[in-house]
Amino acid sequence: xxxxxxxxxxxxxxxxxxxxxxxxxxxxxxxxxxxxxxxxxxxxxxxxxxxxxxxxxxxxxxxxxxxxxxxxxxxxxxxxxxxxxxxxxxxxxxxxxxxxxxxxxxxxxxxxxxxxxxxxxxxxxxxxxxxxxxxxxxxxxxxxxxxxxxxxxxxxxxxxxxxxxxxxxxxxxxxxxxxxxxxxxxxxxxxxxxxxxxxxxxxxxxxxxxxxxxxxxxxxxxxxxxxxxxxxxxxxxxxxxxxxxxxxxxxxxxxxxxxxxxxxxxxxxxxxxxxxxxxxxxxxxxxxxxxxxxxxxxxxxxxxxxxxxxxxxxxxxxxxxxxxxxxxxxxx
Ligand code: SAM
Ligand code: DTB
Ligand code: SF4
Numbered sequence: 001x002x003x004x005x006x007x008x009x010x011x012x013x014x015x016x017x018x019x020x021x022x023x024x025x026x027x028x029x030x031x032x033x034x035x036x037x038x039x040x041x042x043x044x045x046x047x048x049x050x051x052x053x054x055x056x057x058x059x060x061x062x063x064x065x066x067x068x069x070x071x072x073x074x075x076x077x078x079x080x081x082x083x084x085x086x087x088x089x090x091x092x093x094x095x096x097x098x099x100x101x102x103x104x105x106x107x108x109x110x111x112x113x114x115x116x117x118x119x120x121x122x123x124x125x126x127x128x129x130x131x132x133x134x135x136x137x138x139x140x141x142x143x144x145x146x147x148x149x150x151x152x153x154x155x156x157x158x159x160x161x162x163x164x165x166x167x168x169x170x171x172x173x174x175x176x177x178x179x180x181x182x183x184x185x186x187x188x189x190x191x192x193x194x195x196x197x198x199x200x201x202x203x204x205x206x207x208x209x210x211x212x213x214x215x216x217x218x219x220x221x222x223x224x225x226x227x228x229x230x231x232x233x234x235x236x237x238x239x240x241x242x243x244x245x246x247x248x249x250x251x252x253x254x255x256x257x258x259x260x261x262x263x264x265x266x267x268x269x270x271x272x273x274x275x276x277x278x279x280x281x282x283x284x285x286x287x288x289x290x291x292x293x294x295x296x297x298x299x300x301x302x303x304x305x306x307x308x309x310x311x312x313x314x315x316x317x318x319x320x321x322x323x324x325x326x327x328x329x330x331x332x
Contacts, residue, residue: 001206001249006199009245014237018275021244025276028251034301035089035254035279035309037124038082041287042112043069043094043105049128049163051151053191055223055288056095062225064288069094069105072112079116082283085294088311089279090116091124091147091184093287097164098129098172101137110141117142120311124184129164130172135179144317145213146176147184153200156193173208174329182213182317183327186258189234189242190220198242206249208327210318214279215246215253219260221289234260236268240275247276252318254279262290266300273306 009017025031045056046066055062079090092112099106109127117123125138126147138146150169151157157166176183185208187201205215219234239260246255256279257264257272264272284293301307320326 001203003199003203006203006206006245006249009248010195010199010241014241017241017244018271021247021276022274024248024251025278029278032305032307033278033309034273034306035256036085036087036282036297037089037091037256037279038078038085038087038283039091039093039281039286040070040075040078040082041095042075042092042109043067043096044288045095047095048097049161051161052227053160053188053220053223054226055221057226060223060225060227062223066095069108072108072115075112076115079119079121083119083121085283086298086308087121087282088309089122089124089145090119091126091145091281092116093126093147094128096128099127099134101131101133106134106137110137113138113141113143117144126184128172129168130175132175132178135175135181139179139181143181145182145184146172147216148172148176149186149188149216149218150201150204151187152191152193153197154204155200156191156197160191170327171329174327177208177210177317177320177327180317183208184214184216184256185212186214186216186218186256188218188220188259189239190222190231190260191228192231198238199245202242202245202249205246209324210320210327211250211253213253213318214256215250216256216258217243217246217277218258219263221259221262221286223289233263236264236271239264239268240271243272243277244275256280259286259289262292266303269300270304273304279309
């Protein structure tokens, strides 16, 4: 969807926007289902990158202590618990700039993925930059989705991160898609961006071919010690509008309420579900920060008449539309 159309949606009276997003949601999704995804940080802290929002960058003193890659048995224990608690997706995050074939750490990750993929959940990893070879290996090991966010607009990105570029992010996304993985790609609200950056971010995401299988919408968790610790909180109606526009611009994409849900009221979350959000990170910890308690999330879903999605591990990655250009991957 182009910028002008997205902007027109943004300018609609809120209830008119919600009417449209609800109609798109009802036409494409089982109305009551919400996917529960569990996150696990398998390698925490000590990251070389300078992402201005991140607790795990080694450039800032945030109180996060750098740890080694978790052992496979410990990861499997968490993955089994996630499944037992009703999650249908297990997402493993690592605080790395990226991974390279032939390194010990990459082989260890592949080994972990092979085992986790036997449990019958969707397997998502977020490991930073990938080349085409790494993407193929991850797919073969059993990864169903790769999470790599564009985080904001291309114009605002250099104000947030200087150690890699927006084009680097696009390149990794293309490698993941070319290898046949689904792509989970979204962003963060609250990075000091303007409305136009938020809408540009949705324009870029919706221009992907294929569109992302899922779009996480994070609100900044302000981390003490980072350059963004004092950023203003995101307004709930801005979040709801963004969710609604994402639903309309990417009808078949799961829209995942991500970081920042801890500070959203139950009513705020209900509006997001109504607007088209159909997935959440579930469990009381994200990577390093807090998330609502599982029993509170389940209680809210019950109260709203929503139900956790049933497992669907065989889900195929979205297919590109042959008549359109593929996800942009920049010059080189
Ligand atoms: N290093 C990998 C990368 O950058 O893609 C994977 C881990 S990174 C922590 C994954 C995503 O978490 C980021 O792209 C960002 O969208 C989100 N994130 C990290 N810190 C956050 C924060 N303080 N508030 C909200 N979202 C955050
Ligand atoms: C995403 O978009 N959000 C998740 C997941 N993908 C990896 C991570 C949120 C992290 C929030 C900050 C933290 O816990 O450190
Ligand atoms: Fe590193 Fe990812 Fe955090 Fe950036 S967002 S500092 S790449 S862990």
